[in-house]
Amino acid sequence: MSMHRRVLTLVSLALASVSAVPALAQGPVVLPIADAKARVAVEREIARAAARGLPVQPLIAKAMEGVTKQATGERIQVAVASAAKRLEQARTLLAPSTSVAELTSGADALAIGVPGAMLKQIRAAWPVERSVAMPIDVLTELVARGIPARHALEQITVLMARGATPSQIASLGTSVQADVAAGLAPDAALEVRARGVMSLLPSPAAAAASAPSGQRRP
Secondary structure: OOHHHHHHHHHHHHHHOOOOOOHHHHOOOOOOOOOHHHHHHHHHHHHHHHHOOOOOHHHHHHHHHHHHOOOOHHHHHHHHHHHHHHHHHHHHHOOOOOOHHHHHHHHHHHHOOOOHHHHHHHHHHOOOOOOOHHHHHHHHHHHHOOOOHHHHHHHHHHHHHOOOOHHHHHHHHHHHHHHHHOOOOHHHHHHHHHHHHHOOOOOHHHHHHHOOOOOOOO
C-alpha cells in the first residue's frame, strides 16, 4: 500500500469516529501518538479548538498524517497547533462562513502562503449564502503550481464577477493542472484556460443584471 493511500486510510478511520456532534459532547479525542506527553498536548489542543467552535476534523487529520509519516510527537503537536491557528484565522477572514469545508479550504490556502486579504476578497466576490470552498481550493492549487497569488486571484475573482459557476471555476483549476503536467508554463496555462471559461460567460453588463440580490463585488 502506498504512503498516500495509507494516509488516506488512517485519516478516514479517524474522521469516521467524529460525527457532526461537537467534539466536546462526545468526550475527548484519543489519538495513537506514541509519545504520551505529546499525545496529551495534541488532544488538549483539539479540545481547545472544539471549545472555540472550530472544526476538529482537519486537526485530527493533521495528527493522523503525522502518525502515518512517523513524525515525532513534538512535530505533530506543532503541526496541529499551527493548523488550529490557521483555522481560527480563516474563520475571521471568511466571516460569516462557518462550514468545515470553507474553513478548511481557507486554512489550507494560508498554509501555502496565500495572504489573508485574498481570502477576504474571494468571500466578498460572492453572496454570503454561496460557499467559497471551491474558488479558494482552486486559488490554492494555482499558487501551489507556481502561479503568483495575485495573478491567480485576479483571474478567479473576474470569473466570479462574470457569473462563473463553481463547476466552471473547478474546471479552470483542473485544466491548468493538466496543462502544467503536460509541460506548459503555469502562467500561460492560466491565461489560456481563463479565457476559455470567460468565452462561455455572459457579458459584464448581462452578468451584473442577472446577479442575485445581495451579491457583493470585490
